[in-house]
Amino acid sequence: MLEVLNNDWKRLLEEKMYLCVSIALTICSIVAAIVLTNTMQTKGNIAMVVTDQSANTSLSKKFSSSPYFHVSKMKKAPLESDMVQNRYDAIVTMKEDGSYNIKTIKSDDMKKMIVGALNNPDSYVPSNDKDREIGTNIMGYMMMFVLIQGLFYARFFAKDKEEHIIKRVVTSPIAFRKYLFGHATFILGMIFAPTFAVILIAKILGVAIGFSLLTYALLIAVLSILATAFALFLNSFFCVADTANMIGTATITLTTILAGSFYSFTKKESVLDKLVHLLPQKDFINYVNALEKGHLSRNIELQFIYVLVISAIFFLIAVMKTKRDYVYR
Known part of the structure; x- marks a missing residue:
């Protein structure tokens, strides 16, 4: 597994653009969330x-x-x-x-x-109970970019398939399980570390970020797990990295917007709202919002567990699909 991590790291250093782009997107999303939360007064x-x-x-x-x-x-x-x-x-x-x-x-x-x-035009004051706080806005704005980062870093796994390197790996002393876990660990680490570092720097600079650093670490870790699992899941079905990236980016962008990452536009109890709740992004942002407001319930906690279950399913499918394509042949 260490060999896979080391190899992926070396390849990343040769393609620094992906690291720079992912960090830049994370910074922009956090800045946008902070600025919009602090300056938007209109409803x-x-x-x-x-x-x-x-x-x-x-x-x-x-x-x-x-x-x-x-x-x-x-x-x-x-x-x-x-x-x-x-x-x-x-x-x-x-x-x-x-x-x-x-x-x-x-x-x-x-x-x-x-x-x-x-x-009541003279005395009307809107309730803030439905509004998102700064922490929820930060996680919501980051969500799409964090998920897309998974596709950035999974390209090394995709390249192994595209260049038929994985066929040699299967016959090498490296166990297939360690090989895939190595890629997963690399993707997870490269998503989590820069993202949390940006949050840490914002905290040090005295910026109001809502949650504690420990809470952010947990939330970013869960989001990173989802991003990693989905990226491996998608790349297990394609042998060309660009194809997986294109389909994955479009899918993440559409589903994250529908899930209300930036703002919610679905009416409660509508058919669309019920369908949107199947998206893990929707359940994740609901949990984050309830956590920040102190409104956690059994139903909200189950939504959080649902995100972890979906991540596990994505990863298991990726393992079984790749194993069937290369190990059992």
Whole structure:
């Protein structure tokens, strides 16, 4: 196993670009999370449709000046596709008699906040219970990049397959189990060490990061395990590294966004929401959010266990598939 680790490390030093890119992405994601958490005060972007008469009502004036929403006045309602593209969180149509109509594709919580602000424009203060804290934002923004790093470092395993080196390894004194565990250990270590180092530096610099360093170590370790297992799982089905990277990156990007890594857009109890809960990223971010707010429950803990189980399944499939392709032939 040490021979595999040493060999992967030497090859990484020859391709320093991957290490630099992964560290840069991690730093950018953490900085983005910290900046957005500390500076974003609005609860959403609202398109307020008004007529010449309704624009002058007291409600229209007060709502448009709300510090909790970024309100854009317009005479024609934007397309619903603008909400899909996240340009607007909701469209509020103000009527001349003081009534209003709200249209949104976001969760019911968004609609309730808008209704609350419209019903009590002078005294409305939104609840922060649903908001993510700094630690959850950091883990959420890092998640996609950490998972993609697994694909970066698994390329050495893929190259062994692509260049038929693995066939020689199977017949060498190195046991197949040690060979695969060597690659897994290398990938896991290269994901965990730089990521935790960035968090450690942020802590030393006095940046508010939410969780303790020990908690971050645990969370990053679990995310690194998932990234490692998925990367090996995917590469076990392809003999060309670029193919696995392309498919893996697209899959990770799409599923992580759907899982609400950056923000949640699925309505609770909807079919899409139930399907999204099958994604380990969704269960992971739910656990992180509950942990930071002190709202851990049995159901949340089971979601955390689900992430570990999925990781184990990915790894076992990778072992069995690779073993069948090279050892049993």
